[in-house]
Amino acid sequence: MKTTPTLEVRNLCKTFAGKAGLLRSGRRARVVTDVSFRIGQGEIFGLVGESGSGKSTIGRTILRLLEPDSGEILFGGRDITGLSAADLRKLRRHMQIIFQDPFSSLDPRVRVGEVLAEPIRLHRLREGHAVEARVDELLRIVGLAPHHKGRYPHEFSGGQRQRIAIARALAVEPALIVCDEAVSALDVSIQAQVLNLLARLRAELGVSYLFISHDMSVVRHISDRVGVLYAGRLVETGSVEAVFERPSHPYTRMLLAATPSLGGRRGSGSGPDIEGSPPGPFEPIPGCAFASRCPHATETCLAASPPLDTFREGDHMAACWHAETLPPFQAEGEAVMSDAFERRMALLRRARAGAET
Numbered sequence: 001m002k003t004t005p006t007l008e009v010r011n012l013c014k015t016f017a018g019k020a021g022l023l024r025s026g027r028r029a030r031v032v033t034d035v036s037f038r039i040g041q042g043e044i045f046g047l048v049g050e051s052g053s054g055k056s057t058i059g060r061t062i063l064r065l066l067e068p069d070s071g072e073i074l075f076g077g078r079d080i081t082g083l084s085a086a087d088l089r090k091l092r093r094h095m096q097i098i099f100q101d102p103f104s105s106l107d108p109r110v111r112v113g114e115v116l117a118e119p120i121r122l123h124r125l126r127e128g129h130a131v132e133a134r135v136d137e138l139l140r141i142v143g144l145a146p147h148h149k150g151r152y153p154h155e156f157s158g159g160q161r162q163r164i165a166i167a168r169a170l171a172v173e174p175a176l177i178v179c180d181e182a183v184s185a186l187d188v189s190i191q192a193q194v195l196n197l198l199a200r201l202r203a204e205l206g207v208s209y210l211f212i213s214h215d216m217s218v219v220r221h222i223s224d225r226v227g228v229l230y231a232g233r234l235v236e237t238g239s240v241e242a243v244f245e246r247p248s249h250p251y252t253r254m255l256l257a258a259t260p261s262l263g264g265r266r267g268s269g270s271g272p273d274i275e276g277s278p279p280g281p282f283e284p285i286p287g288c289a290f291a292s293r294c295p296h297a298t299e300t301c302l303a304a305s306p307p308l309d310t311f312r313e314g315d316h317m318a319a320c321w322h323a324e325t326l327p328p329f330q331a332e333g334e335a336v337m338s339d340a341f342e343r344r345m346a347l348l349r350r351a352r353a354g355a356e357t
């Protein structure tokens with residue numbers, strides 16, 4: 001059975017104006033380049049990448065909190081890129097967002113009962129006593145109790161506040177929830193609880209998620225399908241099994257080799273460390289954006305940028321000219337490969353120094 005995807009993003013591009021004074025006027029920072037993916041009904045799509053790779057920009061552009069430069073965003077099969085402000089307001093009910101910091105997303109002066117009742121009334125989803133009953137129901141759905149209604153956000157722990165944020169998103173019965181680093185500020189044990197709650201809600205309510213995180217293990221835990229983002233481009237997409245067990249882009253492989261397994265220690269704030277840094281948003285990129293960090297890069301990679309479907313096996317795709325001929329993935333082997341990368345960089349530095357003297 002083929003149903004209309006909840007969300008389809010086609011060739012999304014987003015740039016920002018450079019800061020005045022720092023850069024010549026007219027130059028724009030490339031933040032999201034030609035990103036396409038779809039999220040089926042009741043599906044969890046994980047979007048993973050280093051800090052600064054453009055994940056939040058994609059999430060915010062989908063919600064039309066930011067205007068895309070080009071590309072299409074289809075919600076339930078309908079292109080929403082050209083919607084009027086009035087139509088956009090109606091649409092907002094069906095798409096919700098949950099942020100990393102439950103503190104800043106909840107008004108400290110508003111009691112939890114009112115936090116949840118307000119959107120229900122605003123969208124006229126219930127009336128009179130039914131509003132209160134729905135608030136109780138929402139609290140129960142997210143694992144809190146009706147007697148929590150009278151409390152203020154600061155009276156709750158971080159995990160509980162994130163449950164409130166989830167309940168508030170659910171209050172309007174959305175089809176899609178964008179979770180932007182929604183568990184990244186929580187301790188590992190609380191992270192697992194909130195992830196399990198999100199997974200249960202998907203199963204019970206059929207809601208779809210765009211699950212954004214810099215943390216590979218978290219994305220692996222919750223997602224059905226994933227997209228790996230590098231410097232604003234999708235470099236690999238596919239089912240969790242395909243991408244995590246047969247990673248076909250060297251960047252995905254290096255991320256995986258650098259990631260402790262779920263349940264292990266909590267990762268750093270910005271994701272795993274791999275050598276080098278991505279090209280800046282103003283830097284011209286000849287060929288593949290990852291070539292400057294890639295242990296497998298050749299002349300071919302510097303000549304042309306590989307499209308996402310350069311490697312393709314069903315819906316598993318990777319933007320790499322050499323994906324077909326990479327050795328089978330072994331987390332250990334990748335670590336060795338990064339040593340080789342280090343050695344090569346050292347050689348290059350020496351060669352350059354030699355040329356200068």
Ligand SMILES: Nc1ncnc2c1ncn2[C@@H]1O[C@H](COP(=O)(O)OP(=O)(O)O)[C@@H](O)[C@H]1O
Nearest residue numbers: 016017029031050051052053054055056057058
């Ligand atoms: N409003 C903005 N104006 C200019 N640059 C921005 C703006 N928002 C984000 N950026 C830049 O876009 C890049 C990607 O940011 P973001 O989408 O927040 O990445 P991520 O969520 O993956 O960490 C960063 O380099 C950031 O500085």
Ligand SMILES: [Mg+2]
Nearest residue numbers: 055056057181
């Ligand atoms: Mg972000």
